[in-house]
Amino acid sequence: MSAFVLLVILSPVIVCSGLLLLLANKGKVFFFQQRPGLNARPFTIIKFKTMRDAFDDQGNPLPDEVRLTKVGRFVRSASLDELLQLINVLKGDMSLVGPRPLLMHYLPRYSKEQARRHEVKPGITGWAQVNGRNAISWEEKFRLDVVYVDEQSFWLDCKILWMTFLNVIQRMGISADGHATMEEFKGTNQQD
Numbered sequence: 001m002s003a004f005v006l007l008v009i010l011s012p013v014i015v016c017s018g019l020l021l022l023l024a025n026k027g028k029v030f031f032f033q034q035r036p037g038l039n040a041r042p043f044t045i046i047k048f049k050t051m052r053d054a055f056d057d058q059g060n061p062l063p064d065e066v067r068l069t070k071v072g073r074f075v076r077s078a079s080l081d082e083l084l085q086l087i088n089v090l091k092g093d094m095s096l097v098g099p100r101p102l103l104m105h106y107l108p109r110y111s112k113e114q115a116r117r118h119e120v121k122p123g124i125t126g127w128a129q130v131n132g133r134n135a136i137s138w139e140e141k142f143r144l145d146v147v148y149v150d151e152q153s154f155w156l157d158c159k160i161l162w163m164t165f166l167n168v169i170q171r172m173g174i175s176a177d178g179h180a181t182m183e184e185f186k187g188t189n190q191q192d
Contacts, residue, residue: 002096003086003087003089003090003096004086004090006086007086007087007090010083010086013080013083014080014083014084017048017075017080017081017083018048020071020075021048021049021050021071021072021075023071024069024070024071024072025049025052025069025071025072028049028053029048029049030046030047030048030049030084031046031047031048031049031050031081032044032045032046033045033047033103034104035101035102035103035104035122036101036102036104036106036107036118036122037093037094037101037118037121037122038118038119038120038121038122039118039119040107040115040118042104043088043091043093043094043101044093045085045088045093045094045101046084046085046087046088047081047082047084047085048075048080048081048083048084049072050068050069050071050072050073050075050076050081051064051067051068051069051072052067052069052072053067054066054067078168079168082124082125085124086124089124093121093122094121094122094123094124095120095121095122095123095124096123096124096125096157096161097123097124097125097126097148097156097157097160097161098120098121098122098123098126098148099117099118099120099122099123099126099127099128099145099148099149100122100123100125100126100128100129101122102185103185106185109185109186109187109188110142110188111188113142113146114142114145114146114188116145116146116149117142117145117146117149119149120148120149120152125160125161125164126144126145126148126160127144127145127147127148127156127160128140128141128142128144128145128148129160129164129167130160130163130164130167131144133167138185138188139188
């Protein structure tokens with residue numbers, strides 16, 4: 001119910017963001033991708049498309065900093081690209097609060113402890129996001145995710161939602177040092 005109310009309240013912002021991205025991305029507004037949800041079951045996440053399609057000679061995507069559009073950079077910095085995930089919350093794939101759903105190919109790279117992040121539904125925001133977002137290491141992010149799994153409560157969710165609001169206003173932790181977004185997770189013992 002809260003996701004529906006938020007969608008209605010934020011609909012002007014969502015429509016404006018979509019129109020700006022429609023122009024910046026030459027008609028491509030939405031980004032769909034399989035992500036692991038509760039118990040690592042895949043679901044399709046919906047977000048605003050903030051990067052252009054650009055590939056090298058071998059067909060590999062160019063680095064994020066090259067593909068990220070100016071409008072996309074603003075949409076990400078204001079966390080507007082996450083708003084469409086309220087649809088995922090309505091569908092039951094996600095919660096407002098929980099560990100962020102990452103990439104499917106990360107699943108075999110988790111330690112047993114890190115994989116515990118999938119014991120709850122993924123969220124639009126989470127304990128790791130309000131405690132550093134992309135500016136903290138993967139290990140710290142996963143540690144905070146597991147802390148959330150162990151300490152999940154209504155009051156903790158309220159605290160996280162409030163801290164999210166403050167972080168979005170202050171635009172904190174948007175990118176990792178030296179990256180437009182966050183470096184790839186290669187596994188606990190394989191980070192550079």
